[in-house]
Amino acid sequence: MRLPYKGITIALDSGNGDFSFISHAHGDHLNGIGRQRNFLASEETYELADLGGELKAIEGAKLINAGHILGARQLVLEQDGSKTVYTGDISLKPNIFGMAAEISQCDRLIMESTYANPEYKFPDNFEVYSSLGKWVTENDSSNIVIGAYEMGKAQEIVRVLNEYCSIAPVVTENAEEVCAVYEKFGIKLDRSVVGSGEAEEIMKKRFVAIVPMRHAKRYFAANLATAFERKTLVAVATGWALRYRFNADAAFPLSDHADFDDLLYYAGQTGAKDIGFFEGDGSRLITALKSRIINPLLNK
Ligand SMILES: [Zn+2]
Known part of the structure; x- marks a missing residue:
């Protein structure tokens, strides 16, 4: 997936853009980056994934914590008064190292949905x-x-x-x-x-x-x-x-991903009106989010 941004394209967890944002170092987030030279990533991810090329900064693009594993970040882009967040993989509940995702309000959210099914409820x-x-x-x-x-x-x-x-x-x-x-x-x-x-x-x-x-x-x-x-x-x-x-x-059942309730909470807290997914099927999440909007009693 690629995002156009201020005249350039940013590839999300993949190659084939002017810049690649690499959310974290797991292999399924490093597709096609062999020729990329311009990376947006944390220093930890740069090392863990052995990215090569160079870490760059883009004005108006911010990286915030994602939890998950060492160095995992979310991408926050501000353009023409509108904010977009791309999560990569996130975990909300702090792990033994104290890593946990931050939540940024945004207009558009592109989020993971690995465990976006109410069946998944991870213990603490x-x-x-x-x-x-x-x-x-x-x-x-x-x-x-x-x-x-x-x-x-x-x-x-x-x-x-x-x-x-x-x-x-x-x-x-x-x-x-x-x-x-x-x-x-x-x-x-x-x-x-x-x-x-x-x-x-x-x-x-x-x-x-x-x-x-x-x-x-x-x-x-x-x-x-x-x-x-x-x-x-x-x-x-x-x-x-x-x-x-x-x-x-x-x-x-030790997970470094957000479970269904976490994803629901996260999406609700961002206030995003426009929500898209990568990895997995987000339809159950959308249904649940809509039912919360329609039935405020469900908002806790
Ligand atoms: Zn991962």
């Missing part, structure tokens, strides 16, 4: 952190592998294990690269990277490892149990745990 992040922490502690005679996306979610879980269990987990090399950027921007994460001497020491005793989602399966845990001669449990940490069953011993 800190409730999930504590149930994950409790599960890891209760199973302290087993090795544990936790499946999570390696950018953003893995770092959140490292911190949860540090704070709730005093455990420094073992992470993959990919997750480690992201951890290093988090630390560069002041977020302390106590972990060790698989293959290092430190990790090998840790893995002589009972350990907790964070692995890519594709490895968070019972057969993978069974292989580890054989290799390390210790019972091994597997869990996943993902918002999709609300909807799908996973081949795991436990599933924690």
Whole structure:
């Protein structure tokens, strides 16, 4: 998607414009940016996504916090007295690092709708952190592998294990690269990277490892149990745990996205009259927003 702005075009989370606004470093927001040289993004995103080119500023274009993962921002554009906001992915409720989306009033809103279905109602992040922490502690005679996306979610879980269990987990090399950027921007994460001497020491005793989602399966845990001669449990940490069953011993609905009520609240607070969506289907959200306008009793 591209937005014309003061005689230039700004590509949203894609290439093919005079400038590219990159909301955050997840791969599905980096399409076709190979030849782009002019980026609007946070410094954190620039590093996490290894953008190349140059970070630029455009007069009248502002970046505000989006929550979600380190460096995630929303784009606010003001032109001829009208304001447009593009959200990228957002999370409203603060995570363990205190990251949360800001809300800017606007006329036109282009927003994410990944979980724009009333079925999705995420528990409070800190409730999930504590149930994950409790599960890891209760199973302290087993090795544990936790499946999570390696950018953003893995770092959140490292911190949860540090704070709730005093455990420094073992992470993959990919997750480690992201951890290093988090630390560069002041977020302390106590972990060790698989293959290092430190990790090998840790893995002589009972350990907790964070692995890519594709490895968070019972057969993978069974292989580890054989290799390390210790019972091994597997869990996943993902918002999709609300909807799908996973081949795991436990599933924690930890999401870095806004849920349906959050999106509804967010859209209402912006006051936008013109709302469009990317990612997913926003029709349920529009219906709910309209019913709130028609029936003020629903406005809480
Ligand atoms: Zn994302």
